[in-house]
Amino acid sequence: MSGIAIDNLNVWFSEGRDRVDAVKNAALTVRQGSSFGLVGESGSGKSTILRALTGLVPTWDGHMEAVGETLGKKRSARFYKKVQMVFQDPYASLHPRHSVDQVLGETLGLHGYRDIETRISELLDNVGLGPSFRFRYPHQLSGGQRQRVAIARALAPEPEILLLDEPTSALDVSVQAEILNLLTDLRTERNLTYLMVSHNLAVVGHMCERIAVMQNGEIVEVMTVQDMRAMKPKHTYTRHLLESSLGYKRAVSV
Amino acid sequence: MNILDVENLWVKFPTRSGMFDAVRGISFSLGKERLGIVGESGSGKSMTGRAILRLIRKPGIVTADHIRLEGNDIMAMSERQMRDVRGQRISMVMQDPKFSLNPVMTVGDQIMEAYALHANASKAETKRKAMEMLEAVSIRDPERVFRAYPHEMSGGMGQRIMIAMMLIPGPEILIADEPTSALDVSVQTQVLGIIDRLVQERGMGLIFISHDLSLVTSFCDRVLIMYAGRIVEICQADKLHEAQHPYTRGLLNSLPRLDEPSKRLEVLKRDPAWREADSVSGSVSARA
Ligand SMILES: Nc1ncnc2c1ncn2[C@@H]1O[C@H](COP(=O)(O)OP(=O)(O)OP(=O)(O)O)[C@@H](O)[C@H]1O
Ligand SMILES: Nc1ncnc2c1ncn2[C@@H]1O[C@H](COP(=O)(O)OP(=O)(O)OP(=O)(O)O)[C@@H](O)[C@H]1O
Ligand SMILES: [Mg+2]
Numbered sequence: 001m002s003g004i005a006i007d008n009l010n011v012w013f014s015e016g017r018d019r020v021d022a023v024k025n026a027a028l029t030v031r032q033g034s035s036f037g038l039v040g041e042s043g044s045g046k047s048t049i050l051r052a053l054t055g056l057v058p059t060w061d062g063h064m065e066a067v068g069e070t071l072g073k074k075r076s077a078r079f080y081k082k083v084q085m086v087f088q089d090p091y092a093s094l095h096p097r098h099s100v101d102q103v104l105g106e107t108l109g110l111h112g113y114r115d116i117e118t119r120i121s122e123l124l125d126n127v128g129l130g131p132s133f134r135f136r137y138p139h140q141l142s143g144g145q146r147q148r149v150a151i152a153r154a155l156a157p158e159p160e161i162l163l164l165d166e167p168t169s170a171l172d173v174s175v176q177a178e179i180l181n182l183l184t185d186l187r188t189e190r191n192l193t194y195l196m197v198s199h200n201l202a203v204v205g206h207m208c209e210r211i212a213v214m215q216n217g218e219i220v221e222v223m224t225v226q227d228m229r230a231m232k233p234k235h236t237y238t239r240h241l242l243e244s245s246l247g248y249k250r251a252v253s254v
Numbered sequence: 255m256n257i258l259d260v261e262n263l264w265v266k267f268p269t270r271s272g273m274f275d276a277v278r279g280i281s282f283s284l285g286k287e288r289l290g291i292v293g294e295s296g297s298g299k300s301m302t303g304r305a306i307l308r309l310i311r312k313p314g315i316v317t318a319d320h321i322r323l324e325g326n327d328i329m330a331m332s333e334r335q336m337r338d339v340r341g342q343r344i345s346m347v348m349q350d351p352k353f354s355l356n357p358v359m360t361v362g363d364q365i366m367e368a369y370a371l372h373a374n375a376s377k378a379e380t381k382r383k384a385m386e387m388l389e390a391v392s393i394r395d396p397e398r399v400f401r402a403y404p405h406e407m408s409g410g411m412g413q414r415i416m417i418a419m420m421l422i423p424g425p426e427i428l429i430a431d432e433p434t435s436a437l438d439v440s441v442q443t444q445v446l447g448i449i450d451r452l453v454q455e456r457g458m459g460l461i462f463i464s465h466d467l468s469l470v471t472s473f474c475d476r477v478l479i480m481y482a483g484r485i486v487e488i489c490q491a492d493k494l495h496e497a498q499h500p501y502t503r504g505l506l507n508s509l510p511r512l513d514e515p516s517k518r519l520e521v522l523k524r525d526p527a528w529r530e531a532d533s534v535s536g537s538v539s540a541r542a
């Protein structure tokens with residue numbers, strides 16, 4: 001399996017009265033070249049699934065597979081090149097003392113690229129940031145500009161799998177459209193695999209073929225985008241989620 | 255009577271390539287209303303919010319003809335007076351909620367501290383109040399969250415904790431910078447309901463910065479649309495879909511839609527002339 005496969009995944013934090021079972025018995029498969037969405041309640045374990053895949057949580061059991069490797073406690077160097085993640089909170093994931101140039105330069109250097117100069121300008125251009133941003137530090141960027149730097153960094157090593165945690169939540173919808181189009185093109189050109197978290201059902205509907213709905217640590221339903229668009233949920237929570245998101249749209253019909 | 259009057263606000267940063275004007279002479283007022291601000295990434299929305307609280311970090315420079323809070327010019331206040339304004343009268347929910355929480359203090363202690371600064375209550379009463387706030391923002395297991403540290407919270411839990419804390423002092427103005435971007439729609443509705451009640455019942459003024467156009471349309475009264483440091487258009491929120499400015503039109507057209515799938519999303523062609531046009535005033539003249 002060169003995409004992603006997860007089965008019987010449990011993730012927990014702490015022990016005793018503060019134990020949180022953040023992910024309970026989760027299963028999903030994302031075929032190579034396809035795009036899969038994770039939606040659901042705030043605090044339901046979406047980010048935790050992505051973090052478990054990248055090896056950022058120590059306490060888990062079950063089966064995880066990506067880019068053809070069965071994942072254990074440690075990840076291979078190959079894994080760290082082929083699987084990249086865009087974090088939900090770009091502020092925390094960018095080093096405050098590293099300029100945009102350093103962030104991208106170091107990532108490229110680490111993965112053995114030579115033509116770093118041209119690649120940096122290309123990456124910045126890809127995410128709609130002009131050359132004037134190259135020597136800025138995170139605190140000199142707006143929220144959406146930071147998020148775009150994080151996306152550029154994830155694209156830098158030319159990964160096969162992108163784990164995207166609310167990748168466009170801080171972007172205005174015109175920049176969001178540019179980024180989503182870029183992701184669509186990359187997927188077509190390079191047969192990339194996406195696992196994408198978003199609370200925006202229209203974004204997930206646009207990008208993904210299949211969608212898992214989470215509530216309180218569990219995947220309550222996996223549905224196709226056609227079923228989502230046709231409002232054909234099986235689980236009551238999914239129905240609730242779909243209906244509340246339509247509620248706004250219906251009331252205002254933007 | 256307006257709660258806030260902002261006249262000719264500029265925010266500038268010296269950079270390698272000269273002065274960068276992040277906010278370029280905007281004017282607007284805020285009454286007991288829900289004022290939305292939408293706009294391009296990097297157009298100066300967050301800087302506008304921070305400037306009102308005089309929280310622009312050096313070497314940034316803020317100038318304004320005035321920023322009046324119920325008649326008193328914030329620009330002329332001492333740092334000491336500003337601390338009272340920030341603690342009591344104007345609250346801001348920052349765009350990076352987890353970053354604004356203290357990483358080495360439990361969530362419960364932080365909420366209790368915020369409450370103690372404001373009210374003279376017993377420890378038990380303070381704790382009860384803090385738990386009540388967590389429940390109000392739909393936190394599933396408030397007992398555990400009370401004892402937890404900010405890094406143990408999900409993105410949306412961090413946002414909800416921040417909102418709960420900012421509402422404790424009962425501010426006259428709440429500036430909320432993308433406060434619900436990490437919340438699912440149903441929790442979002444709950445949290446916005448709390449904010450809405452404060453506007454309706456207590457006459458709080460709300461500045462609501464968001465990229466979610468349909469949310470702004472349904473939740474706000476007026477909307478300012480910002481582009482390159484200026485206000486390019488002002489709409490009644492429920493008329494946003496009739497907006498005229500090509501930037502605003504472009505925004506409306508680039509929304510993905512669940513009911514009308516498309517292979518590619520429309521993108522905007524940005525016209526250099528948008529940047530040059532004068533700022534539109536968002537002030538509503540103060541009525542008695
Ligand atoms: N390091 C940690 N220590 C303790 N608990 C944690 C930790 N990280 C996450 N959790 C808990 O795990 C649960 C799931 O969190 P997660 O971040 O996966 O939610 P989410 O679905 O991404 O939510 P959101 O949409 O709000 O970002 C939450 O209850 C959270 O408090
Ligand atoms: N310290 C700084 N030095 C130079 N430029 C800065 C600095 N801080 C912010 N800026 C610039 O000021 C502009 C306005 O930033 P602001 O954070 O207000 O944008 P925003 O409208 O909130 O955008 P977003 O929607 O992406 O959060 C941005 O273009 C940003 O790059
Ligand atoms: Mg999350």
Ligand SMILES: [Mg+2]
Binds near residue numbers: 142144301349
């Ligand atoms: Mg901002």
